[in-house]
Each structure stands twice: as structure tokens, then as C-alpha cells.
Amino acid sequence: MTLSFPRRRVLAALVATGAAMAAPGVFAQSATTYPTRPVTLGVGFSAGGAVDIVARQLGQALGKSFHQPFVIENRPGATGIIAAEAVAQAKPDGYSLLLGTQSTMVVAPSLYPTMKVDPKKDFVPVSLVASVPLVLVVHPSLPLHTVQDVIKYAKDKKGDLSYASSGLGGPQHVAAELFASMAGVKMVHIPYKGEANAISDVLGNQVPLMFSNLPTLLPYIKSGKLRAIAVSSLERAASAPTIPTVNESGLKGFEALTWFGLYAPAGTPQDVVGKLEQGVKQALSDTELRAKMTDQGMTLEGRGSRDFAKYMEAESTKWAGLIKSAGIKPE
Structure with a gap:
């Protein structure tokens, strides 16, 4: 049987409507069943x-x-x-x-x-x-207690102050570079193969300071093996509320x-x-x-x-x- 033009239009509209109604159902089903x-x-x-x-x-x-x-x-x-x-x-x-x-x-x-x-x-x-958050720490033998102390010390060293990191491009590296940029100082990057090796040399005073993850360094801070200067979050860390932020210590807006x-x-x-x-x-x-x-x-x-x-x-x-x-x- 040959459909008349109006009937063909009606049928096409019904097919299109059915497809449109079915499409959301397909996606809804995938969301409902995921993952299988x-x-x-x-x-x-x-x-x-x-x-x-x-x-x-x-x-x-x-x-x-x-x-x-x-x-x-x-x-x-x-x-x-x-x-x-x-x-x-x-x-x-x-x-x-x-x-x-x-x-x-x-x-x-x-x-x-x-x-x-x-x-x-x-x-x-x-x-x-x-x-x-990361925390800036120094070896306790250094006469540094605040962010401003570190900035002055870096300026006095005239680009000869080194810092450790877990490697190129890691959070420790870019946090220290952001610090140096905002403070207007130069520091020498000493990259290590991993965070543990970097921390070991700061503990041994082979390298004077570093930024690293707060949870990792907190035991060394509490034991007095490292001195905390400031944390890198905009607000103080709940796990170490007595440590000030870099942000409140003179480098406004610092966050890493x-x-x-x-x-x-x-x-x-x-x-x-x-x-x-x-x-x-x-x-x-x-x-x-x-x-x-x-x-x-x-x-x-x-x-x-x-x-x-x-x-x-x-x-x-x-x-x-x-x-x-x-x-x-x-x-």
C-alpha cells in the first residue's frame, strides 16, 4: 500500500518523536547501570x-x-x-x-x-x-624563625641560598620558586629523586631549607629536628594551627x-x-x-x-x- 503524503509526514513525525524519547532513556540507563x-x-x-x-x-x-x-x-x-x-x-x-x-x-x-x-x-x-598544604622548613641550627627572616637571609646570601625538592616540576619545586618570585630573591634549586632523599639532606643540614607536604614533615617539626616557618595554604592548617601562613607573613596571596x-x-x-x-x-x-x-x-x-x-x-x-x-x- 502506498502512503499518501500527509500520512507519510505523520508517520515520520511519530518515528522522530519515538527516537527523541528513546535517546534520553538510553543515557539514563547507562547512568543507572554504571558501573557493571x-x-x-x-x-x-x-x-x-x-x-x-x-x-x-x-x-x-x-x-x-x-x-x-x-x-x-x-x-x-x-x-x-x-x-x-x-x-x-x-x-x-x-x-x-x-x-x-x-x-x-x-x-x-x-x-x-x-x-x-x-x-x-x-x-x-x-x-x-x-x-x-606544604610547609617551609629550615634546619634548626639556622637563625631563621619567620618568613621575613628567610627573605632577609636569602638577600644577604645574594643568590647563594639553596633549597631541596623532590624533583623538577614537583609541588616542592614550584612552591619554592613562587616564594622566591614573590619575595624578590634568588635561590638555587637542588632537585632530588624523591621526597625522602630531599628531606634526609635537609635533616642533615646539607641543604638549609625546603618546602614539602605538611603531613610528611610534621613528625620532624614536632620532634624539633626541623623548624617550621610557614604553611603554603591561604589559611592555617587544621593539623598545625600554630604555624602561620606565608600569606599572612608578608607575601599576600601566596598559595601552593x-x-x-x-x-x-x-x-x-x-x-x-x-x-x-x-x-x-x-x-x-x-x-x-x-x-x-x-x-x-x-x-x-x-x-x-x-x-x-x-x-x-x-x-x-x-x-x-x-x-x-x-x-x-x-x-
């Missing part, structure tokens, strides 16, 4: 380090929420870039995620402009999970944090990203997880995808400008 199998959470640093610890705690909490295992996959090397490349190339279906840090996602692109992965284009920011964020490959369905975003919020509301991370000196963030994307853009601009002005280059 284990999820891999990539980490660009070795097992046992700060990033790995956060990933395992978050993965365990997400596993409880989603009733599927979140399996940690460590791919250390190249400031986390190796793991980032692997996740960026994975199928964008929500089953391969990355716990990224500022070193990998906002600092490395300015240090290594030829790197194969572009964090802004190749990833969707899901949630800013947590952050950790170690942060950890959850990312999905670009192209991951928005409904899956949304479900992961809500999953992180739920995980961070868990009393046990909050207690663990707070005891480790972390600030729980839980910023959603849009807010995290804006924060990432601001961080990228900030550190790119510093790297350019300070002339920091790969060694």
Missing part, C-alpha cells in the same frame, strides 16, 4: 606514596558506593605523564580513570610542551578530591598546594561523569574516610566537574606564568 564491572583507577606514581594512598582510600570508598571494585593501577614515571597517556588513550566509557595531580595536569604541560597528552583536551575533570583530582578520558558520557561526581561527594561524606584523610593532614575538597575545570584553568595560568618568568626548563 570493575573500574581501573590509574596512578602516575609508585605504590605507598601520597597519590597512591589517596587513590586507594578513594577507590575503596567508591567501590562501596558503586558495588564494584575500583582497581588501582600504578604506572610511575615522568611526573605522572605515563599514567596520564595510558588513561587518555583508553575507551571513554568510565571504566578507566585517572587520579591526577597538579604536577601532571597543570605544571607538566608548561615544562614539557611536546608531551603527547594534553590534559585540557584529553580529559574531563570529574572532581577535585583533596588538597594538602599539592592536590589530587579525578579525571575521565575526553568523550566519556556526561551522565557517567555526573554519576562519578556524585560518587566522589558521597565517598567524601563517609565518616571513616574523612577521619583518615583529615588525620593525614588533607583538606577534603569535593568540588564538582565545572568548578574543578575552572580551578584547573586558573592553576594552569598561574604556574605557566611562573615557569616562564622564572625560566624553569627541563634538565
Whole structure:
């Protein structure tokens, strides 16, 4: 039977309407059923380090929420870039995620402009999970007690004052360079292969000072083996409220944090990203997880995808400008 023109139009309209109604149902179903199998959470640093610890705690909490295992996959090397490349190339279906840090996602692109992965284009920011302040410490034999003391000491040394870090482009490195830039002083960077080696030489007074993660240095501060000068967050740290901030000590606006964020490959369905975003919020509301991370000196963030994307853009601009002005280059 041949359909008349009006009937063909009506039929076409019904088909189109049915397709339009079905499309949201498809996406709703994927969000409702996700995940139906284990999820891999990539980490660009070795097992046992700060990033790995956060990933395992978050993965365990997400596993409880989603009733599927979140399996940690460590791919250390190249400031986390190796793991980032692997996740960026994975199928964008929500089953391969990355716990990224500022070193990998906002600092490395300015240090290594030829790197194969572009964090802004190749990833969707899901949630800013947590952050950790750094603390500026000196060997207790030095007559330095305040930020202004350190600035004066650096000026008196006329560029001959050295500082330790865990390596090029790490939070310890860029925090010290930001300090030097804002204070108008010159300091010599002594990079180490890892945070432990850098701390060891500051403890031994081979290198006079360094910035490093507050939770790591807090035992040495409490024992008197190192002297805390100031923390790098805008406000004082809850785990060390007697230590002033660099911000309140004369360098207004100074902030340098170690942060950890959850990312999905670009192209991951928005409904899956949304479900992961809500999953992180739920995980961070868990009393046990909050207690663990707070005891480790972390600030729980839980910023959603849009807010995290804006924060990432601001961080990228900030550190790119510093790297350019300070002339920091790969060694």
C-alpha cells in the first residue's frame, strides 16, 4: 500500500518523536547501570606514596558506593605523564580513570610542551578530591624563625641560598620558586629523586631549607629536628594551627598546594561523569574516610566537574606564568 503524503509526514513525525524519547532513556540507563564491572583507577606514581594512598582510600570508598571494585593501577614515571597517556588513550566509557595531580595536569604541560597528552583536551575533570598544604622548613641550627627572616637571609646570601625538592616540576619545586618570585630573591634549586632523599639532606643540614607536604614533615617539626616557618595554604592548617601562613607573613596571596583530582578520558558520557561526581561527594561524606584523610593532614575538597575545570584553568595560568618568568626548563 502506498502512503499518501500527509500520512507519510505523520508517520515520520511519530518515528522522530519515538527516537527523541528513546535517546534520553538510553543515557539514563547507562547512568543507572554504571558501573557493571570493575573500574581501573590509574596512578602516575609508585605504590605507598601520597597519590597512591589517596587513590586507594578513594577507590575503596567508591567501590562501596558503586558495588564494584575500583582497581588501582600504578604506572610511575615522568611526573605522572605515563599514567596520564595510558588513561587518555583508553575507551571513554568510565571504566578507566585517572587520579591526577597538579604536577601532571597543570605544571607538566608548561615544562614539557611536546608531551603527547594534553590534559585540557584529553580529559574531563570529574572532581577535585583533596588538597594538602606544604610547609617551609629550615634546619634548626639556622637563625631563621619567620618568613621575613628567610627573605632577609636569602638577600644577604645574594643568590647563594639553596633549597631541596623532590624533583623538577614537583609541588616542592614550584612552591619554592613562587616564594622566591614573590619575595624578590634568588635561590638555587637542588632537585632530588624523591621526597625522602630531599628531606634526609635537609635533616642533615646539607641543604638549609625546603618546602614539602605538611603531613610528611610534621613528625620532624614536632620532634624539633626541623623548624617550621610557614604553611603554603591561604589559611592555617587544621593539623598545625600554630604555624602561620606565608600569606599572612608578608607575601599576600601566596598559595601552593599539592592536590589530587579525578579525571575521565575526553568523550566519556556526561551522565557517567555526573554519576562519578556524585560518587566522589558521597565517598567524601563517609565518616571513616574523612577521619583518615583529615588525620593525614588533607583538606577534603569535593568540588564538582565545572568548578574543578575552572580551578584547573586558573592553576594552569598561574604556574605557566611562573615557569616562564622564572625560566624553569627541563634538565
